[in-house]
Amino acid sequence: MESGEKEITVVLADDHNVIRTGLRAMLEGEVDLRVIGEAGDAPTAQKLVRDRRPDVLVLDLQMPGAEPASDVPALREEVPGTAIVVLTMQSDPRRARDLLRAGASGYVLKQAAERQLTAAIRAAAAGGSYIDPELGGQVAQLGVDPLESLGDRDRELLRLLALGHTNREIGEKLYLSVRAVEVNRAKLLEKLDLETRPELVRFAIANGIINAGES
Numbered sequence: 001m002e003s004g005e006k007e008i009t010v011v012l013a014d015d016h017n018v019i020r021t022g023l024r025a026m027l028e029g030e031v032d033l034r035v036i037g038e039a040g041d042a043p044t045a046q047k048l049v050r051d052r053r054p055d056v057l058v059l060d061l062q063m064p065g066a067e068p069a070s071d072v073p074a075l076r077e078e079v080p081g082t083a084i085v086v087l088t089m090q091s092d093p094r095r096a097r098d099l100l101r102a103g104a105s106g107y108v109l110k111q112a113a114e115r116q117l118t119a120a121i122r123a124a125a126a127g128g129s130y131i132d133p134e135l136g137g138q139v140a141q142l143g144v145d146p147l148e149s150l151g152d153r154d155r156e157l158l159r160l161l162a163l164g165h166t167n168r169e170i171g172e173k174l175y176l177s178v179r180a181v182e183v184n185r186a187k188l189l190e191k192l193d194l195e196t197r198p199e200l201v202r203f204a205i206a207n208g209i210i211n212a213g214e215s
Contacts, residue, residue: 008125011037011052013045014060014087023058023087023113030118042066049079055125056105058117061088068099069206076103083124087113093138096131098206100139106130147207154188155209161185161197162204 010027012035014020020038027033036052039045042065049057057075061068072084085106086099096107105124108116109132120130131139150158153174160170167181176184194200204210 006032006125008033008056008121009036009052009054010034010121011039011045011048011054011057013039013042013048013057013063015040015063016060019060019110023117026114027118027121033118033121040064042071046071046075049075049082053079054082056121057082057084058087058121059084059104061086061090069102072099072102072104083127085117085120085124085130087117091132091135093135094206096135097139100129100131107135108132109135150188150191154184154191157181157184157188158192158200158204159209161188162201162210164197 010033012020012023012027014023017040020040024035024038027035036054037048039048040063042063045057045059045063048054059068059071060066068086072086075082075084083105084103085108086096086104087108087110088095089110091109100107106120106129108120108130112132116130116132123130147155156174157170160173165173167178167185170176171178171181174181189195189200192200192203194203201210
């Protein structure tokens with residue numbers, strides 16, 4: 001490491017010991033990166049971040065106890081000096097977009113970790129962001145968040161539909177005729193590019209319209 005170059009401290013969080021070992025060996029082969037802790041579950045990762053205040057947390061989405069949609073913003077608020085780079089097998093551009101919006105600084109696919117993780121860590125530590133290039137194009141194509149186009153009435157309709165209320169029950173709650181509910185429901189599903197109730201329920205949970213336990 002050159003004189004004056006800042007060392008970047010890293011905590012690795014992945015429930016597979018073999019993967020952590022490989023990542024650690026890769027990162028410690030870089031002169032400016034130093035792994036200061038490892039975790040195999042989300043609670044341990046959170047404690048390490050609070051106690052050791054690393055520059056970057058590398059976070060696996062599939063760890064036991066992990067709830068990335070809430071863990072990421074909570075950690076960013078509690079430990080704002082620690083950037084979060086998500087490491088995952090999930091190549092879903094919507095997932096990537098949502099986690100970056102929630103406060104993650106990087107989104108790297110595990111299959112590309114050898115090529116991309118060090119760059120993502122350095123970008124995150126410098127206050128920037130990094131996303132897998134292939135996913136980045138797909139995220140850009142997503143355009144405007146569909147929720148942003150929904151008014152209060154549409155959001156309430158979405159919530160009631162996701163909770164399983166019938167058209168008649170929804171009509172009574174929203175003071176609409178059954179026919180009006182049917183028309184609005186069709187328009188809502190078209191606007192959100194959804195077709196079935198299970199898709200609608202997943203969308204509502206993912207976007208905070210309802211909680212998983214409500215459905």
